[in-house]
Amino acid sequence: MSLKKILSLFLLSFILIGSSNADYGDGDNAYAEGDYQGAILEWLQVAEQGDARAQYNVAWMYAHGKGTAQDFQEAATWYEKSADQGYVDAQYNLANLYLRGNGVTQNDYLAFSWFIKAAEQGDAPAQYNLGRMYLLGKGSDKNILEARFWMKLAIENDDEYIQILAQEVWDEYKLGSY
Numbered sequence: 001m002s003l004k005k006i007l008s009l010f011l012l013s014f015i016l017i018g019s020s021n022a023d024y025g026d027g028d029n030a031y032a033e034g035d036y037q038g039a040i041l042e043w044l045q046v047a048e049q050g051d052a053r054a055q056y057n058v059a060w061m062y063a064h065g066k067g068t069a070q071d072f073q074e075a076a077t078w079y080e081k082s083a084d085q086g087y088v089d090a091q092y093n094l095a096n097l098y099l100r101g102n103g104v105t106q107n108d109y110l111a112f113s114w115f116i117k118a119a120e121q122g123d124a125p126a127q128y129n130l131g132r133m134y135l136l137g138k139g140s141d142k143n144i145l146e147a148r149f150w151m152k153l154a155i156e157n158d159d160e161y162i163q164i165l166a167q168e169v170w171d172e173y174k175l176g177s178y
Contacts, residue, residue: 023042023043023045023046024042024043024046024051024053024054026038026042027039027040027041027042027043027046027054027057030042031057035067036061036066036067036068037067037068038067039057039061039066039067040057040058040061040066040067040068041067043057043058043061044058047078047081050081050085052081052082052085052086052087052090053082053087055078055079055081055082055085055087055090056078056079056082056087056089056090056093058078059074059075059076059077059078059079059082059090059093060075060093062074062075062078063075063079063093063097063102063103071103072097072102072103072104073103073104074103075093075097075102075103076094076097076102076103076104078090079093079094079097080094083114083117086117086121088117088118088121088122088123088126089118089123091114091115091117091118091121091123091126092114092115092118092123092125092126094114095110095111095112095113095114095115095118095126095129096111096129098110098111098114099111099129108133108138108139109139109140110139111133111138111139112130112133112138112139112140113139115129115130115133115139116130119150119153122157124153124154124157124158124159124162124163124166125154125159125162127150127151127153127154127157127162127166128150128151128154128162128165128166128169130150131146131147131148131149131150131151131154131166131169132147132169134146134147134150135147135169135173144173144175144178145178147173147175148170148175148178151166151169151170151175152170152175154166155167155170
């Protein structure tokens with residue numbers, strides 16, 4: 001392949017990446033201006049190209065009915081695409097959909113599996129929920145030591161609200177005595 005073709009392909013790739021980011025940014029701008037329909041349209045274009053952030057945003061918009069009708073099934077579809085790419089917020093939100101049965105068949109095992117992926121990335125709400133699931137034996141066998149481990153991480157995390165909730169569970173179940 002000639003040097004000219006290689007340089008042309010290289011420049012084309014930058015143009016495509018730049019236009020993808022511009023569309024994502026256009027979605028951010030539209031959202032900030034209260035144009036939720038415009039935001040979801042911009043993000044949807046980028047999401048269809050595989051951008052995990054845009055997929056998460058589209059899912060969130062469907063879940064909350066912003067710029068579109070509320071549709072938990074559609075939200076689950078987009079959360080899963082983003083979650084499969086390791087996007088922690090999508091993993092957490094998808095876990096919640098499975099936990100509650102919103103847009104998907106309620107499934108504690110799938111909720112547990114998505115919570116653990118988010119928790120391992122340091123997500124405090126996922127750590128808290130995972131600890132509760134271990135305490136209650138939901139999605140996994142009841143395991144006080146695992147519950148203690150995840151609650152301790154949630155308490156030590158920087159999320160003040162989750163710290164309070166996790167501390168309440170810690171005290172109620174006397175997890176410090178294990």
